[in-house]
Structure formats: structure tokens, C-alpha cells
Amino acid sequence: MGEPAFFRLPDPRPVDAEETENRWWPPRWLEPRWLTEHIDTFDVFHLHFGFDAVEPARLAAIVGILRAHDKPFVLTVHDLHNPHFANNSMHLAQLGILVTAADEVITLTHAAAAEITARWNTPATVLPHPHVAPLDLIGQVRAGHEREFVIGIHAKSLRANLDPLAVMDVVVCTAAELGNARVQLDIDDEVFAHRDQRGAIGAALTAYNRFRSVDVRVHRRFDDTELWRYLKGIDVSVLPYRFGTHSGWLEACYDLGTAVVAPDCGYYSDQKPCTTYEFGIDRFEPDTLAQALRDVHAARSRTPAASRSERERERTMLSRRHYEIYERALSRSSRILTEAR
Structure with missing residues (x-):
């Protein structure tokens, strides 16, 4: 039985981004104009990281563009306190916009899901973090x-x-x-x-x-x-x-x-x-x-340790669960997700 399939678009590289060993750049998907110009290239918008420096007003604009074009929005909440900033007020303001706007919210632990529900009255699906080492x-x-x-x-x-x-x-x-x-x-x-x-x-x-x-x-x-x-x-x-x-x-x-x-x-x-x-x-x-x-x-x-078979089973499970989440998000819009062939 084959796994459900979906295609993840590559990260678009800004023209002025430096090519370095540890290269990183703000996601172009969080630029309102760029998102609007490429709105027909995807079915589901899934945000995980990369919005640290994005003002809440711009995030609200992004959410507005997605709604205007009937694009489902999935959010994974990895951090409830951004580890890069002692003052967490900006991060909570960002999450307040994103969590309440998302069609589906994912997080990594039941404790985090409980906090999300308590803060924003929004349920979150709990999916464990996948393996990091090869x-x-x-x-x-x-x-x-x-x-x-x-x-x-x-x-x-x-x-x-x-x-x-x-x-x-x-x-x-x-x-x-x-x-x-x-x-x-x-x-x-x-x-x-x-x-x-x-x-x-x-x-x-x-x-x-x-x-x-x-x-x-x-x-x-x-x-x-x-x-x-x-x-x-x-x-x-x-x-x-x-x-x-x-x-x-x-x-x-x-x-x-x-x-x-x-x-x-x-x-x-x-x-x-x-x-x-x-x-x-x-x-x-x-x-x-x-x-x-x-x-x-x-x-x-x-010492507790993962086995390869455990992580492989988990990886398969996570792929299926993400596909189910994308289908649920799409069911709330007028679009239909079809399996990639």
C-alpha cells in the first residue's frame, strides 16, 4: 500500500540572499506581494518557522490574502516562547494572529496543545517531532x-x-x-x-x-x-x-x-x-x-534511545497524519486535494 503523497514546493531564494554555509533567509511566502503573485502555485499553506521578525500587521495581511483566495492555512507551533528572545510579547502577538486564523494547528506535545487551547481557545493536533539524525x-x-x-x-x-x-x-x-x-x-x-x-x-x-x-x-x-x-x-x-x-x-x-x-x-x-x-x-x-x-x-x-525501526514507523505515520490534516483543511475550502501520482 503506497503512502499518501503531496508535493512540497522548494524554498524560493531572494535575489539578494547571500550564499553562505549556514544560509537562511526570511520566507518569501511571508511577503504579501510575492504571495499574491504566486497564490495559484499551491493548494495548502503550511507555516512552521521563519516569522520571527515579521510584524503582526504583515502576518495579518498574509492571513487576509489566504482567506481572500480560499487557501487553507496549516500552522505548526514549535515554540510558545521563542528561544531567541527573552521578551516573548512579540512572539505571542504573532501566534495570536496565526493560531486563531489557522484551519488546522499542529504542535508536538499534549502539554503545548493544552496551553494553545487555554490561550486562544483553539484545538491543536499533537504529532511527535520526527527524527533529526540520519x-x-x-x-x-x-x-x-x-x-x-x-x-x-x-x-x-x-x-x-x-x-x-x-x-x-x-x-x-x-x-x-x-x-x-x-x-x-x-x-x-x-x-x-x-x-x-x-x-x-x-x-x-x-x-x-x-x-x-x-x-x-x-x-x-x-x-x-x-x-x-x-x-x-x-x-x-x-x-x-x-x-x-x-x-x-x-x-x-x-x-x-x-x-x-x-x-x-x-x-x-x-x-x-x-x-x-x-x-x-x-x-x-x-x-x-x-x-x-x-x-x-x-x-x-x-539511557533511553530510539531504534531505527521506531523512527521509520513514526516517519510513515507522520506523513499520513499530515496528509489527513491537509485534506481536512481543504475540505473547509472549495478545493479538492488529489494524490500525487
Whole structure:
């Protein structure tokens, strides 16, 4: 039996977009004029990311164009608190327009769906996050770390919700207590190009190399292959997120058999198995982080991990469920979705 099929249009590249290794540009679909000019090229409009910098008035205009042309609108809500901004008021204003206008809303956890309903009186279909690591890496036997337990903290580019400096003392002290543990602290080198507080925080983090048990590594941003190698090389990833909702990083860890210690803000523990500690905006209970690391260390031979077959079945299920959602959205309009052949 074949899978339901639909065709996803390629991301149109703006004329003035720079071709870089980590290229990104605002979706042209969120430009009212461009959307209007290409309104007959698609059946369903599905928005997931890319509207961070789009003013609510422009989003309202986009919604108006879709309605005027009888185009169904599907929205996936990954973040209820945008991890790039401590002040979440803009993001909530954007979501207020998008969620209430969508024909179908998707999110990743039941807890997030409950919040969406409570905030906007709108139901949301819960579909789990798909695999992040390549299928051929999922379920592989990991190299054992019998001699040492590697605790990873990745500061990345120090985006707004990351506060690794706050947790480092506890992590280093707990690693010393465990005895056979090493802390690996990674920092993207772009941090040090900033003259704001990120550069100062980066300097403070590199000072942890004074501890023999801490391995500080400053490097360019990992490409995908380097990221998979990194995650397979640590036993646990500590997520120092002050705020957020869901995490693709958590999914990658689950794919590759890396344990996760995540904050109790957001809905990380609803998304995938992880050990939590009390951490959020203006709050931190250090003892809970220390205990989380002890618990993960004690259970290190039983770390939850995905199997390839599980992720393959999930991928098939997600494809079918998305097709069903698109059909439902189209049933509310005058258009009919036909299977691609």
C-alpha cells in the first residue's frame, strides 16, 4: 500500500540572499506581494518557522490574502516562547494572529496543545517531532565510556535562552564528586566576534579550562556530521535553557542514545524521555541539577534511545497524519486535494 503523497514546493531564494554555509533567509511566502503573485502555485499553506521578525500587521495581511483566495492555512507551533528572545510579547502577538486564523494547528506535545487551547481557545493536533539524525545512524551501538563519564554542555552561539555560565559550577563540582567524569564545554567561535555580553560570557566560560576535569573547546559551528560525532562522544547533554518550549537538540540526542538533562521550563520532558532540573527565567535550584546528573550517571547503561525501526514507523505515520490534516483543511475550502501520482 503506497503512502499518501503531496508535493512540497522548494524554498524560493531572494535575489539578494547571500550564499553562505549556514544560509537562511526570511520566507518569501511571508511577503504579501510575492504571495499574491504566486497564490495559484499551491493548494495548502503550511507555516512552521521563519516569522520571527515579521510584524503582526504583515502576518495579518498574509492571513487576509489566504482567506481572500480560499487557501487553507496549516500552522505548526514549535515554540510558545521563542528561544531567541527573552521578551516573548512579540512572539505571542504573532501566534495570536496565526493560531486563531489557522484551519488546522499542529504542535508536538499534549502539554503545548493544552496551553494553545487555554490561550486562544483553539484545538491543536499533537504529532511527535520526527527524527533529526540520519536514519542510518539511529540505533547504532555506541562506544562505551566505562572509564569516564562525559558531561557535555554546548554554549552554541549563546542565543538568548542559553545560560551555560549559570550551571557550570554545579556541573564541575558534581563531575568531581562522581569521580570518573569529565566535562566537555563547547563554544562556537562566533561568540567572540561580538562586543556585547556574549563575548564577555564566552571569556568567562573559557576560564573553566583551569580545571583538569574540564575540556573547553572553541570551534566553528558544527556541520551535521560533526554534530552527530559530538553527540555520540558525550554521555549526557545538559541543556542550560532559561526558557523555550520544545527542542530539536533533544530529539537528536534521543536518536543517538545520548542522555539529556533538561530544564523544567517548557515541555521538554513531555517531548522525549529526559531528566529535569529546576531552571528558568530568574530561578535555579542547583541541588536539582546535581541530583539529575547523579541519576543519569547511575542509569548510564539504560539511557533511553530510539531504534531505527521506531523512527521509520513514526516517519510513515507522520506523513499520513499530515496528509489527513491537509485534506481536512481543504475540505473547509472549495478545493479538492488529489494524490500525487
